[in-house]
Amino acid sequence: MPETSGAPRPDPSLPVNAIEALDVVKTYHSDGSQVHALRGITFRVAPGEIVAVMGPSGCGKTTLLNCLSGLDRIDSGVIRIGGTDLSSLDDDARTRHRARRMGFVFQLFNLLPVLSAVENAELPLLVTGMKAAEARRRALDALARVGLEDAAPRRPAQLSGGERQRVAVARALVNQPDIVWADEPTGNLDSQTAAEVMNLIVALNRSEKATFVVVTHDPGIGARCDRIVHMRDGQIVEEETPVAGTAR
């Protein structure tokens, strides 16, 4: 049985930190030159927290998100997710870990154009081995939670930008993950739709108790998070707790 049907969070048995990064270094090598994307990042996120990662373009926000989520490898340091050291897992184990405990929302929505909204949403469940009928039921439920139950049979090309991102959110949450990684989730949306999507994320964070790490340029989005981490040149330069964040 998939683990996604587990107990509601936050679970007292979970470690104090949902995410823990210690002295993480990541360098890209290209055509003989080196780009130091992350220079010894140390960073912790508590279960159920929404953290915004902000900073200028090229400061390493997306690289940090990719490394923390296990999509990319690090050169040195330690990353623990829910207490599990990612470097101890091989590629398959990391993939399974992602499938069971994580969800993703991307700036470009990254829905698969050949699948309908509900088929996109049910993918994370199918890869965990859930039966098709059950996966379909839960995917429809997830779409209903983001207000898109009527869009289930429609393909991404037939949806608006906001609808697509809501489908992406439904896909991210369908397996009831511990952590949702959101890379510029509103970067491709107009301000009104962006606000709607952010409302949705915050509401789901409350109802689902999932941890959210949101990479954003938008101070308005950052202001609605529990904590803002500012990055520059591959390092965390400042952390702040916005006033609005506590009240949201």
Add this chain to the structure above:
Amino acid sequence: MNSLFGIPMNMIALVLAATLAVCLLAVAWIYLRERVLFAIGVRNIPRRRAQTVLIIIGLMLSTLIISAAFTTGDTLNYSVTKATYDILGPIDETIQVKSPSAAANRLPFFPASVADALKTNVSDPSLFDGWYPFILTPVPGRAVESQLTKPDIGLVGIDSPTVAQMGGLPGVDGRRYSPSALGPDEVYVNAHAADALNLGPGAHLTIVTRGQPHTFTVRAVLENELLTGQRGGGPNVPQSGIVMPLDRAQSLLGETGKINVLGISNRGNDRAGVTLSDQAKTVLSRALDTPAVQQVLRASNLSASVETTKQQAVHTAELLGSIFTTLFLVIGLFSIASGIMLIFLIFVMLASERKVEMGISRAVGMRRGQLTQTYIAEGMLYDLGAALVGVALGVGVAFGLVVLGTRIVVGGRLPIVAHVTLRSLLVSYCLGAVLTFITVAVSAGRVSQLNIVAAIRDLPDGGAIREPFRRRRWGDVGLGVLLLVSGIVGVAALVITFALLALPQRSLRWRVVAALRETFGRRKLLTLAVLVLGGLDTLSMALGWALLLNLVMIVAIVIAAFVILRGLGVPWLLVLGPVGLLGGGAMILAGIRAQQLFPVMAGLTLIPFSLAFLARWLGASSRLGYSIAGAVVLVLWLLPEKVTGGLFGHLSSNLEMFFLSGLAITVASALVIAFNADRLALLFGPGTKTWQRFLPAVLLGMLAAALLGVGLGAGSQVGDMRQLLIGFGVLSAVAAVISLAGTALGRFTPAIKMAMAYPLASRFRTGMIVAMFTLIVFSLVVMNTINLNFGRAFLTTTATGGWDVAVTLNPNNPMPDLLAKLGQVGVDTSAIAASGGVTPLRSASPLKLQNAGQSTSHDYPVRTIDAAYARNAQTKLQARAAGYPSDQAAWEALAADPGVAVIDAQSLQSGPFAAGEFNFRLAGIKPTDTVIGHPPEVLVRDPITGRSAAVRVIGVISQEVFFDVGFGLYVSPQTYQQLVGPPAYLQQYLRTKPGTNNTAFAKQIEAALSDQGVQAQSVIGTLREQQSLSRGFNAIFAAFAALGLVVGVAGLSVIAFRSVIERRQHIGVLRAVGYTRRVIALTYLMESSFVAILGILAGIVGGVVLTFNLWHSSALQSQDLHVAFAVPWASIALYAGLGYLFSLLFTLIPARNASRVPVAEALRYE
């Protein structure tokens, strides 16, 4: 090889080179007018090297197939002509002499003085550089040491001065030998004799002449040549020979002062001399008619003629080369068509990859035509490189596959020498490059039709939106009108060119042109052109090109109509629909008028598709329209002939129908599959209910039941359809098992889901790949099934003519009563139930046959049977004159009535492969007739003696009967004697009692009569041996056809490689949400499996059903093929399995690449 499909190769090369030049000029025009566009187009080539390599591989496949076909033709042509030149050596012509008293199967002897008289009476002695009088006659022989025997060793008697003209006889050791060097008991043997009898220098050989044995010592081994005993019967029949001085041979044979062959060498070397053959024949024939020569001939009661032996052999070799090239090209047509689809696909994929870039280009002001030109520039450069690679690889494939294959099949019968001519390379290159250019130009036109907004936003095109009427472009309308006129003028020019080329001499052609100019003047030549146009149809009918010209005109008019209508802004669907309907209708009418099935069926196939286009324009869903059109076309092609034949009556058809049927069935099934593949996906779909999983099996079962119903309705027997039904039963069971397995394999669901999603989302690509596989598998299934059934048909008792053992007697040791002789030498004759004798086919002199009421006559072998044969004949007739109650009654009538004859079924055939050495075609009986209402009269004449007789054909021998019995015109013994001379029944047939081991019995006869030069063989054994040769060739053809599978596999592989790049971001997403590397790789493998299996299945079903109908068509069933229809399931499974396996293998690398895409990087990819 000098012609293809009857068109001179030089003309083909010229036309193709000119066409390629036009293509290159078009690209040069783009370069000169739009240098920037040109640069944009070609910049991708060096930038994306891996992609360039992939595209070149895809583009070269058609050229590869074409080049391989031409190289095969060249190789066979060269090998056979080389063997001919090697065997005939310097001899270009031979003088053949006839004597009414001599046995017909033995070259008659004549005084050596004939040669001297001829030599002194030729008007132009400088034309000849050698005269070769000699003796060549078969004798039985036995090697003393090895005790091996040979019943028909060619005994050559030749004198030293004759041999000295060619510098001596060539030895296998490279030295030259002369008969004068032989001791009184010494002979030379040729290499065949040395191999067959295990002879070498110093060995001893006994030969029998006039019943007396003579033993000789072998002095040396010579090369195989006519002058060392390699007789007629073609270079592929190894013949042993011994050589001795002429006077000794004359003495042994009792023919003192006589020879039986006079060979003549023309001026120049062995190859150059043949070009003078026509001139030499005229000079020699005149010399034969001079009183001095006639006096010598008449004194011996002889008549003589000149045979251009080498020229005929070279012509036959060239015909063989041409037939093989044509066959390989026809077989290759499927692969070429697949290759064209692949090129189309590659460009569509390229366009899809560059969609955003193209959209932006259009948005910033690039016109649609400019976009097309950019693609053409890029495509042409790929094309020029790919055609070069294709030609080179095609030569390699031909040398590797065909040459090695033929060597294995033919063995020592014919030395195969790899060879290719520059002209063939040029034709292959130009043809491949032009075909590719046309495909590139069409696909460039298609990809430039994009919706700018959809392209920029990378959205799917609004395919469902009805295309509106566009702005009129008068330039295009003008171009269309120009095309229409030039099409018609082009046809006129074609007619004039053909008519001029048909004139025998070049000077005459110029005189005709000059006369026309003189009569009409420069301006009036235009008037003449108009007159020609007016009378075009009449002229084309008179010249027999009605169909070709009608088709050319239809194609020109159709293309012109397209261009004009598009120029007027009419939407595509509204152009395709009506033009297709008109074109289809015109083709049906043209076909009915020319009595040809091809255009009728092509027209009938076009109409449903055209209706579907119209229906789409009127708002019908594309799934409904195209599915119905596809299904109608499938039904049209897969219905039995008895159902469809009633519509138009009997129309002529040929090999081209094979290609058309394949294409129609492929396109139709690809449409049905592509538009309904989502229904097929029910097999695996996650939400599928259990009962739905049985649907494919139920559908296949229903199809089988429908086939059974139609088959039974059309008169087939259940037993006949057994194999077909078993096949469908197995397919249904497999479908059911796969369906049920789908429920049990839940962990594969994520891979299956994505593997289905992509092919279902891009119908065009899926349809193209399915079509590529279907086309090739279809051709393989049809070829193998037809071969299997013909093979079975030709091993029945009908095939043996009712005989079990064939006994060939030696002309030098005649044996009037074979059965009595067998009893004398201790053979148990109680095993013999019946016997019969015929004059053998191999030595039958061709006489001239002429249909009553016609003025032309043609060569044909004339034979007769003895009374025993007539009494015991079980040789089946496929058509018999009314009034003869049984086949045997007809044979008995033949023996008794000098006015009747029986002929073989091949004399009724026509078409490109019917023509051969004997090209008489009987009028008055159709191949499908079973009863001869009015026996047609044939005039038989000996061109040398002038004797003639008229006979009525009362029977046609079944096509199944083996060649040695089943070929020739049989006349009564009296008529034969009157025309040719006393018949010698040297070919005897025995029918043994049941339970006799015919092979052992034949060996017993041969052993008992070896010193009489008798050969005996089991008839069925010989047939099996012949079949193994033909099976070998079929295997080569099939292997060549299977090359097409490479195209299909390459298509899948190209798509898989491209899709890794295209779907990079998708792969990133899938990996992010939890797809492991293995599942990603599995997705790719399953996707290619899904498409390949659909294509392969469609090809198998279409091929088997079409062949079933073909086998039961009136044309084949009239030939009494009494075997139940069989399907070569094992071969089909092999090809299907190999095709599938290779598709998997070639998807492995892209699948592996896909699984290793770095996730974070892929997610950033746009």
